[in-house]
Amino acid sequence: MSSTRRDFLIKSAQAAALAVTGGLVWAYLLKQQANAAAYAIRPPGARMADDFNARCIKCGQCVRACPFDTLRLAHSAETIPIGTPYFVPRDIPCYMCEDIPCMNACPTGALDPGLEDIADARMGQAVIDIENCLSWQGLRCEICHRECPLTDKAITVEHHPRRISRHAMFVPLVHSDACTGCGICEKACPTEVAAIRVVQPELVRGRIGEHYRLGWKNAAGITEDFDAGRAKAGSPAAPTGLDYLNEGEP
């Protein structure tokens, strides 16, 4: 009796150990792949990485629906989660179809059908390597600015004056509030390796934080819109951030 119980306990322990070891290796593979999602430029409407990873059933219907052959499914052993759709803007960018056929082909909603205007897509974010950008060196290029489907919104050109007898610099700047990450700029960039590239925003973007007070921006809200005649009792809404001067550190 005790020997069969012992056998049973040992067998159970062996099965549990096998399941746990197998499960850990399996979980590790999944985690490695999920982490790689940060390097994928996804089709328009793609949800945030975790949600997209959960939903995508890897069927490739978006790939088939794309009229420009932009999209690919990641092979095994690529640095992108296996079987998920992505594109390489330098090869074929997203040409931002107004009817968004890839999104409409998605059966699982990994590409969110709530995207109505392709200009609201956030496939990635263009960033400029100003050390290798021709315009930032002083040449007249600005090809990205002219090619951008949302030109003067997603990419603007600023004039930077230079020393006397030389013409001003015309430098492109990307604005994240309008950039869709379509990658047409990256495709068009004439440098040997593109100096403007689309990446996932979380890889490059910072965040100011709540406690900084940009006084000159707050000033507009407090003073210019302030109408003394119609003001209610009490002071206007306090500006955001911390008031170190009057209140000290919290």
Place this chain on the structure above:
Amino acid sequence: MNDTHPPRLGPNGRPVRHFVMPRSLGGRLRVWRHIIYRRVVQVGLLVLFFGTAQWGWNVFGRPLLQGNLSASEVLGAIPMADPFAVLQISLTGVVLNPEVWLGAAIILGVYGLAGGRTWCAWVCPINMVADGAAWLRRRLGVADIFHVSRNLRYSVLVLSLVLSVLMGVAAFEWISPIAILHRELLYGIGMGWVVVLGILLFDLLVLRNGWCGHLCPLGAFYALVGRVALVRVAFDTPSCTHCGDCARVCPEPQVLNLRRASEVGMIASGECTNCGRCITVCPEDTLAFGLRPRIDVPAGGTNQQVHHRRVT
């Protein structure tokens, strides 16, 4: 039921004859007919998917068979989806839309009618690799080196569901060699051939019927579907001499429990893949495809019994 094997007489009192491969080509094609049908279905589906993906096959502008075995759409109208994949995705906590649930229900219905693991023998592309490995293993006479329970696949099935909950991604879909091979046949070969080679070597040299018969959680899933599926291999008890030829060609020989088959008049186990090998090698024509409700239950067994066993 007499289970002892007299030297020359079967339990039905008739002499035991064994299967002999016919010499004529026509006879051989008859023996191989289910393998031929299966390859036609397997390759035909691949070609339909491939033609739609790569050559834009369509009918009046509607893509013929868009997608792949994970999820697809026929003529831009009828959705289909892998029910096991949909189950895993749902366990990650996301709420899928009705279209993909409908697709999963359609496929579940198809295999509920066609026999559960009919998927494995008739559709799954890995089946061709596994069959190739099994054939080579027989030819080379590779001996078994260890024994692993075929129920391991149900543990892998449970593990894939648990990991889907814990890791937030469809655990099996992210490593599935079936999906890797199938996708890369449709969208270009990457490292997919490594998967093919891996399964070939594993099945050939490590464990007989290793992947499909012991590990694959999708096969385990469809084995559960097969417990209630309509198309089964019917078993005609009086003609069987227990010669054992069926079990020798069967990739899942544990399903050919002849005592059980005599009771219920069919191969009831969901693990049967409906591949039809046993049907064509049986020298007594004991076995044939049949529909569950129409299968004659021999004396001593009733449909009540079948139903009862199904539930437990």
